[in-house]
Amino acid sequence: MSKHEKDQNLDQQVIDSFGHEWAAFDYAESETDDALDSQFLAYCTPIDLSQFNAKSSVAADFGAGSGRWASRLLSYFSLVYALEPSDGASKVLKNKFSKESRMKILQETVGVNSIPTGSLDLAMSLGVLHHIPDTGLAIKDVASKIKSGGFFLCYLYYKLDNKPLYYRGLFWTSNSLRWVISRLPYAMRGLIARTIASLVYFPLARTAQLLEKRGKNISNFPLHHYANMPFVMLQNDALDRFGTRLEQRFSKKDITEMLGNAGFDLSTLKFSDVEPFWTFSVKKL
Secondary structure, eight states: OOHHHHHHHHHHHHHHHHHHHHHHOOOOSGGGHHHHHHHHHHHTTTOOGGGSOTTTOEEEEETOTTSTTGGGGTTTOSEEEEEOOOHHHHHHHHHHTTTOTTEEEEOOOSSSOOSOTTOEEEEEEESOGGGSSOHHHHHHHHHTTEEEEEEEEEEOOBOOTTSOHHHHHHHHHHHHHHHHHTTSOHHHHHHHHHHHIIIIIHHHHHHHHHHHHTTOOOTTSTTGGGTTOOHHHHHHHHHHHHHOSOOOOBOHHHHHHHHHHTTEEEEEEEEOSSSSTTEEEEEEO
């Protein structure tokens, strides 16, 4: 099997895995709304969404999943494409937005889709492109859909280059577990992820919450960014973290090089200085 065929096979496995995940975590209940609003605001730190024209601007969410982020674009844009290749997540999107004329659901991939070339005022992809074998190529594919002067808002996993050695050590331990768990049948992955969320994520998150309330600096405390999230989001992220076979991480330098190769104006590149890292926005030349 060639490298291209292996990449295609792995890509399809990842797509299928996320289809199962978003069917299970569709975020249809309102209990997570406040936490999702807060997380979306953190993702939007590098960009001002109010600059877009709600009557004419067009956006797309590449890898829309359950639509939790795409739905939060609707008040800023006249049309939002929700691009999602998996069967499970596409069904969730179609059910959730069946009465929303401004949301167009596309069960298509980042590399091959029907979004018109050079049509987008904003392309958004939060936590998706690092799960694609060739992330640099995926960024080029997204760039081709953005009009000159349009923006790209993206979140890619970072290499922990701003974290202390012990923090990186904990990560590599968890990454070794991910390598094993992600190769198990989906039902087993889900059970293990729920167990990890209960026994690891939840205690650490709530400890971080307590320390934060006492005025402590929790920036290097493991899983501190989950301090105020509801348990269902901890379960979801545990499955995302340990159940996905392909996960890549990038430095600021790596990201800058990929964006330059894709035709973005690097003088407009803004990295967020708050978590999640690395979230960035950049303008198309």
